[in-house]
Amino acid sequence: MISFNIRSAGYVVGRSVLKDLSGEIEDHKTTMIIGRSGGGKTTLILALTGILTNLLEGWVDGKIILKQLDPLDPEDFKIIPKIVGAVLQDPDKQISMPTPWDEISFVLENLGYPPEEIDRKVSQMLREAGLEHKAFHEIEKLSGGEKRRVTYAASVAHDPEIIILDEPTASVDPWGIKTLRDFVRRYRGEKTIVIIEHKPDYFIDYVDKIIRIENGMIKEVYKPSERDYLEKKFSEYDQDLSSVSKTVSNNKILETKDLVIGYDKPILKDISIELYEKEIIVITGANGSGKTTLMKTLIGWLKPFDGEIKIYGRPMRKRKDLLKTFFYISQQPDYMFLSNTVENELRSGRGLSEEILKMFPWRNILKENPYKISFGQRRWLSILLGLVYQRKILMIDEPSAGLDPDLYKDLVRFLMSLVDKYNISLIISTHDPRIIRDLAHRVYHIDHVKNKIVEIDKEKILKMMYEAAMS
Amino acid sequence: MRKPSSMITFIYALIVSLLAFMIKRIDHLIIIGSMNLVSGASLGFRRFRGLIILYIAGVVGLFINSLLVSNRGEVVFSLGWLVVREGVLRSVADIFFRLGMIFGATLLFLSLAEPREFIKDLERYLRLPKGVVFSIFYALRLYPLLTKDLDEIMLVRSERMRRRMIITPGDVSSLVVPLLNISLERAVWAGIAAEMRGLSIRRPVYRGKRFSTTDLLIITFLMIQILIIIFI
Structure with missing residues (x-):
C-alpha cells in the first residue's frame, strides 16, 4: 500500500505545489489520477517515489509510506x-540506451541480476513486446509505437510491485492505445498500477479508484461502486463542442494533386486534398504514417517527389512562396520560440501585434521567458505565432497533446474564434477523436497499409478509432 | 569468425597511434604504416570507402607541400622544370605512413568495434565510473535526437523569416537557446528515468578478460609490429 499525508510540498522553498493531501493507494488496485495541467499530479507521483526530495532538490512536509519504506529517506529511496x-x-525523454536490448537490460544490471538471468529476462520481455527481431536495432529507427513498447517492457522487466504510467496516451494513435490497454489489463489485479491521465475514458473500465487533484489538493476520490456516476460525469465533463458555429467559404485556398512525399523514399502517394477558406480539415493516421511529413512538404521544407501544390489555383513550387501561405506549429511548442520574452514573441511579426497581445489570456506572464511558462501556455503562444505572421493556413501538429479537459475546451473555442475572426484555415494532424468530433469540417485518413490518403466520413473514422483503441 | 572484443581493438588502436608519434626510422614507418593501412582499409572499405579515397588523394597535396618546403638533398628524378629531390619523398613517406598508422588503426577499430559493446567494456574492464559510462551511452542516444531538434528549429527559423545562415550572435542565440532548453528538459527526465531504474545503486560487474581467437590475432598483429621496431 502507498499511504501519504502531505502538509505541503514543492520544488522551491516557500512555493507549495501540493497542499494538505492525504490518501491511500491500495495494493493490486488500479488508481487513476486526473486533474488540470499544473495541478500537481506529476508532483504527487514525484513526491510519492522520493524523486522530488532526493533528485530534484524539492521538499516535502509530511509523511509517505510506500510498501513499508519511507521514500523521503535517502537510504529507503535506494530500494x-x-x-x-x-x-x-x-519515450524520447525516458529511453537512454541505444538499443531495446540495452534499455531493458539496464534496469536489471542496475539491480544486480546475474548476467544469465539478464539475458533470459531481456529475451522474454522482447518476445512479449514483439520486438525480439529488433533487439539490437538503433532506438531511433524504431517507430513511435515500438519505442512505447520498449518503455513498457523496461518498466516491468524487474517484476516491480508498482507500475506508474504518466500520461501514457499523449500523442499515441488508437492502435498504440490498444497496446497500452492490453498492458494495463495484463497487470491489473496483479500489480498496483497508478495512471496519470487527461483522457480518463480510455481506462475507465479498468480503474478501481480515481483521484482528482486541483490546485495541489485532492478534490474528489471516486470509489469503484460509483462507476455509473463516473461515466455520466465524464461524458458531461468531456462535452461535445460541435454546436459551435462553423461556416466555410466557397473559395478554395489549397489543392494538392497526386503529391508524392517522403524523406529518402516515397512514403505516401497520390495525395489529393482540398482546403477552403475558413475550413478546418483533420488528418489522421497511425504514428509514422506521414502526417507530419505531409505538413512539412506543404510548407516547402521537404521537396515532394512528384505532384503539385496549388494555392488559389496557382501552382507553387518554391519554398518562399509556400511560406507566405502556410505556418506550421510543431507538436513540441519549444521548437517555436526565438525571443526571450512572451511579449517579444508576440510582437515579432508585422501589424496586429496589439490585438494579438490581447488574445493571450495570461497577461501577467508577458515578460516571462517562453521556456519558463506552463505547457498549455506555450501551446497557446505557439498557435498565436501563426497569427503574428499573418498566414492564411495554420498547420497544427497534435494540438491537444498534454492538455487537460478544461484547457482542451478552451483550445477548441480559441481555434474556432481564430478561424471565424481572421478568415484563416486550419490543417490539424491528430490522433485525438475529440478534435475530429469538435473541430473538423472534413477528415482525411492516411491508410498506412496502402500508403494512401483518403477523405473519410467523420462518424466512420470516429467509430474506427474507438474500435481500434477500445477493442 | 567472432569479432574481437571492442576493448582489444581500442587498445590496439591506442598503442599504434602512440607508436606513430614515437617511431623515428622511415623504414619502420613504411612497414608498419603499410601494415595498418592495408589491414584497416581492407576491413573498412565497405563503410569508409570515401574516407579511404580522400586519404589516398591527399598524397597529391602532401607532395605539392613537400615540393615547396622540403625539396632538398640528392635529385631523385626530374621532369623538365620539375626537379624532385630526396627530401620530398622522405617528407611524403614520413607524413603519409605516420598518419597512415593512425588512420589504419582507427579504421580497424571502427570496423571491428560495436559502439555499445565498447562503452560497456569501458565499465567492465577499464572500470570507468558508472556515471561517466551512462553519460557516454546517453550521448550515443542524444546525437540523433539533437539532429532532429536542429531540423525542427531550422524549419521554425525559416517560417519565422530568420535567415538560415547563422552569422550574428543573435542568430547563434536563437538557435542555441531552444536547443539547450529542449535538451535540458529531456536530460532531466532521462536522469529521473535512469534513477527510477536504479542507476544510483548500480554495482558494476568487473570481469576478468577471457581472450578469444580473434583477440589473440589482434594482439599477435600488434606484437609483430613492436618486434619489427625493436629488432629490425
Missing part, C-alpha cells in the same frame, strides 16, 4: 527502483 516501474509521457 524504490526495485519495487517501482515507471512509463513516462514521452
Whole structure:
C-alpha cells in the first residue's frame, strides 16, 4: 500500500505545489489520477517515489509510506527502483540506451541480476513486446509505437510491485492505445498500477479508484461502486463542442494533386486534398504514417517527389512562396520560440501585434521567458505565432497533446474564434477523436497499409478509432 | 569468425597511434604504416570507402607541400622544370605512413568495434565510473535526437523569416537557446528515468578478460609490429 499525508510540498522553498493531501493507494488496485495541467499530479507521483526530495532538490512536509519504506529517506529511496516501474509521457525523454536490448537490460544490471538471468529476462520481455527481431536495432529507427513498447517492457522487466504510467496516451494513435490497454489489463489485479491521465475514458473500465487533484489538493476520490456516476460525469465533463458555429467559404485556398512525399523514399502517394477558406480539415493516421511529413512538404521544407501544390489555383513550387501561405506549429511548442520574452514573441511579426497581445489570456506572464511558462501556455503562444505572421493556413501538429479537459475546451473555442475572426484555415494532424468530433469540417485518413490518403466520413473514422483503441 | 572484443581493438588502436608519434626510422614507418593501412582499409572499405579515397588523394597535396618546403638533398628524378629531390619523398613517406598508422588503426577499430559493446567494456574492464559510462551511452542516444531538434528549429527559423545562415550572435542565440532548453528538459527526465531504474545503486560487474581467437590475432598483429621496431 502507498499511504501519504502531505502538509505541503514543492520544488522551491516557500512555493507549495501540493497542499494538505492525504490518501491511500491500495495494493493490486488500479488508481487513476486526473486533474488540470499544473495541478500537481506529476508532483504527487514525484513526491510519492522520493524523486522530488532526493533528485530534484524539492521538499516535502509530511509523511509517505510506500510498501513499508519511507521514500523521503535517502537510504529507503535506494530500494524504490526495485519495487517501482515507471512509463513516462514521452519515450524520447525516458529511453537512454541505444538499443531495446540495452534499455531493458539496464534496469536489471542496475539491480544486480546475474548476467544469465539478464539475458533470459531481456529475451522474454522482447518476445512479449514483439520486438525480439529488433533487439539490437538503433532506438531511433524504431517507430513511435515500438519505442512505447520498449518503455513498457523496461518498466516491468524487474517484476516491480508498482507500475506508474504518466500520461501514457499523449500523442499515441488508437492502435498504440490498444497496446497500452492490453498492458494495463495484463497487470491489473496483479500489480498496483497508478495512471496519470487527461483522457480518463480510455481506462475507465479498468480503474478501481480515481483521484482528482486541483490546485495541489485532492478534490474528489471516486470509489469503484460509483462507476455509473463516473461515466455520466465524464461524458458531461468531456462535452461535445460541435454546436459551435462553423461556416466555410466557397473559395478554395489549397489543392494538392497526386503529391508524392517522403524523406529518402516515397512514403505516401497520390495525395489529393482540398482546403477552403475558413475550413478546418483533420488528418489522421497511425504514428509514422506521414502526417507530419505531409505538413512539412506543404510548407516547402521537404521537396515532394512528384505532384503539385496549388494555392488559389496557382501552382507553387518554391519554398518562399509556400511560406507566405502556410505556418506550421510543431507538436513540441519549444521548437517555436526565438525571443526571450512572451511579449517579444508576440510582437515579432508585422501589424496586429496589439490585438494579438490581447488574445493571450495570461497577461501577467508577458515578460516571462517562453521556456519558463506552463505547457498549455506555450501551446497557446505557439498557435498565436501563426497569427503574428499573418498566414492564411495554420498547420497544427497534435494540438491537444498534454492538455487537460478544461484547457482542451478552451483550445477548441480559441481555434474556432481564430478561424471565424481572421478568415484563416486550419490543417490539424491528430490522433485525438475529440478534435475530429469538435473541430473538423472534413477528415482525411492516411491508410498506412496502402500508403494512401483518403477523405473519410467523420462518424466512420470516429467509430474506427474507438474500435481500434477500445477493442 | 567472432569479432574481437571492442576493448582489444581500442587498445590496439591506442598503442599504434602512440607508436606513430614515437617511431623515428622511415623504414619502420613504411612497414608498419603499410601494415595498418592495408589491414584497416581492407576491413573498412565497405563503410569508409570515401574516407579511404580522400586519404589516398591527399598524397597529391602532401607532395605539392613537400615540393615547396622540403625539396632538398640528392635529385631523385626530374621532369623538365620539375626537379624532385630526396627530401620530398622522405617528407611524403614520413607524413603519409605516420598518419597512415593512425588512420589504419582507427579504421580497424571502427570496423571491428560495436559502439555499445565498447562503452560497456569501458565499465567492465577499464572500470570507468558508472556515471561517466551512462553519460557516454546517453550521448550515443542524444546525437540523433539533437539532429532532429536542429531540423525542427531550422524549419521554425525559416517560417519565422530568420535567415538560415547563422552569422550574428543573435542568430547563434536563437538557435542555441531552444536547443539547450529542449535538451535540458529531456536530460532531466532521462536522469529521473535512469534513477527510477536504479542507476544510483548500480554495482558494476568487473570481469576478468577471457581472450578469444580473434583477440589473440589482434594482439599477435600488434606484437609483430613492436618486434619489427625493436629488432629490425
